[in-house]
Every structure is written in C-alpha cells, then in structure tokens.
Amino acid sequence: xxMKRVKQRTQGSPRDDEARxxxxxxxxxxVFTWEEVEAKxxxxxxxxxxxxxxxxxAFINHAKFGRGVVIAVDQTNVQILFKDGxxxxxxxxx
Numbered sequence: 001x002x003m004k005r006v007k008q009r010t011q012g013s014p015r016d017d018e019a020r021x022x023x024x025x026x027x028x029x030x031v032f033t034w035e036e037v038e039a040k041x042x043x044x045x046x047x048x049x050x051x052x053x054x055x056x057x058a059f060i061n062h063a064k065f066g067r068g069v070v071i072a073v074d075q076t077n078v079q080i081l082f083k084d085g086x087x088x089x090x091x092x093x094x
Contacts, residue, residue, distance in 0.1 A: 030057070032069045032081055040067075053092045054078050062089075 037059065045061040046052075048068075054060065058070045065082040072079035078091050 032057075032071060034081065034083060037067055037069050037081065038083075048089070050090050051092050 040059055045059045045067055048060045048062040054070045054073065056070055056073050060068050060070065060080060062068060062080070062082070065080075065084065065087060068080040068082040068087075070078050071081050071086065073091075076090055076093050077088050079086055079088050
C-alpha cells in the first residue's frame with residue numbers, strides 16, 4: 001500500500017526576504033566627481049604609464065589629459081575620469 005504525501009510549501013515572511021536581501025547586497029560604490037579630483041593635492045597623483053598597474057580610485061596624472069581618477073578596471077584597461085570626460089586607457093596585465 002502506498003501513501004501519497006503532499007509536499008508542504010513554506011512561505012517566508014517578507015521580513016525574512018528583506019533580511020536576506022540586505023545581507024547579500026553589495027556595498028554602495030563611491031562615485032567620483034571632478035570637484036573631488038581637483039581638490040586633491042599634487043602629491044596624491046602618480047604618473048600614468050601603460051606598464052603600470054592601477055586600482056579603482058587611484059589618482060593619476062596623464063601627460064596629455066592631465067589629472068584623473070580611475071573609475072573602472074578590467075584585465076588590460078582602465079577607465080579614467082578626466083576634466084574633459086572619461087577615457088579608456090591600457091595598463092599592465094597581471
């Protein structure tokens with residue numbers, strides 16, 4: 001004789017969903033503005049070089065574009081915010 005079992009469905013409370021969402025949420029990323037870059041002292045900037053390796057948030061000084069801040073990084077490129085806008089430049093691969 002076989003017995004048919006009915007699976008019980010559990011309904012999580014909305015509070016549980018909110019707690020899970022906030023636990024797994026990524027922290028808010030800082031968005032740089034040009035005013036923040038301009039306010040930095042000259043010593044905060046490092047010279048840009050294609051052989052150099054840069055991290056997000058690094059302040060650089062480019063020979064042609066001037067001062068900037070790295071806003072995005074991938075394997076071989078960095079996106080830098082300059083006064084004239086953003087530029088995508090190369091940097092050393094790992």
